Amino acid sequence: MAIIVRDIRLTLRSGGSTITLLAFFLSVGVIIPIAVGPDKETLARLAPAIIWIAALLSTLLGLDRLFVADHEDGTNASLHHASISLEAISFAKLIVHWLVSALPLIVATPFMAIMLIMDMPTLLRTIAALMLGTPALVALGAFGASIAVTLKRGGVLAPILIMPLAVPVLIFGVSAISPAPGSGTSEAAFMFLGALSLLAFAFTPFAIALALRAAHE
């Protein structure tokens, strides 16, 4: 718990990063309509995909500082000798990272929806899908960050590594929003999305802890 509080306080004090993420998220939402053209029907059809791509990119963008700062100032080294396990610490880090990087995006989604000409039911489904799906993205992203923690150019490498692993999240995330031809598939996609997030949150702390230990050797 103390780590959650400490990390939130650190992020809020340094400021900036959450706002940068939000700006990035919204600018992806601006740039795609400009590229695609202002045709309302096309935009409404593409809207779920655009929002998910923007969410994925901004999650990947926020990764690089997740463990690097702690690695550089020696916090990781002292956490290795803490009384609670590295797995628990990683779990706390996941929660903090979700709170400071994914939650603001979800809050900003209504503004994206207005720009992308989404109707109300679609917006509600989008928010629900993001709530269910972003924990998996954050967990995968944190895992990528822990892999790259000792690398100087890790900020570039981690997204390349994580992109293939994020494919299922993207697939179920978009299918949960856009109405599928068959009935019931949207509900199924919601359930798969939730399952992915639960699995990712349950298992990645162990993988992160392993990677951090290996980096510490």
Place this chain on the structure above:
Amino acid sequence: MNKSNPMTDTSLPANWFSRLAHPGVFLSWSRNWIAPLAALTIILFTIGLWYSFFNSPPDYQMGETVRIMYIHVPSAWLSQMIYTLMAVSAIGTLVWRHPMADMSMKAAAPLGAAFTAVALFTGALWGRPTWGTFWEWDGRMTSTLVLFLMYLGLVALWRTFEGQARGTRIIAIFTLVGALNIPIIKFSVDWWNTLHQPSIIKADGLSMPASIYTPLLIMVVAFTALFFTLHLVGMRTEILRHRANSLERRHVSARNGTSSGTTS
């Protein structure tokens, strides 16, 4: 270190596998294996290619283009087998910290990327005359493409960690997480595809005549033999590179030691 007899090395359990897998011993026995394996590969390829080009009938629907299958299917099989081998080696690295498992992982990654690329490329060439398109977002093709991206990521990771001992364990963790994810990716891609469009590859079922099945089987064995030959050579190269590096390091430190000794 490398002169020590593995039989007297008490840190390892004295079974046949750990004896074979000792780096020094591995170097000596694998030297004798490379030539026969390479010869076997060449013989199998000669027979297999002869069968696939001259001694197998053209398909009644696809015509002569069916012969692409004899390259396509073996490389697709290797693309999955190599990842399995890397995942097993990753367990070896994480659990037993065995140096040969590191070498095996490192040597397999670029080979896997190459065979997956061959599978994708021949698939595109085959798809053009039979389906009328180079690429289709079909479930199986998409998951092979994602697998290819994972291989590329692993190769990039090996390059960035070059020369760092802790890199191997981190890469092993990533390989294993990837291996756990592959079934999920495959399932999700299949689900996504059937949602959007009906699958079009149902052309090659299991019901194929022996005249096509025999050369395919020979080619699969030939490709597998080719992989194991290249993998052995790759692992030997890794061991030798490792030794060359440590020799160089020892040489440099020894020279520094003497020079500091003379100045003081």
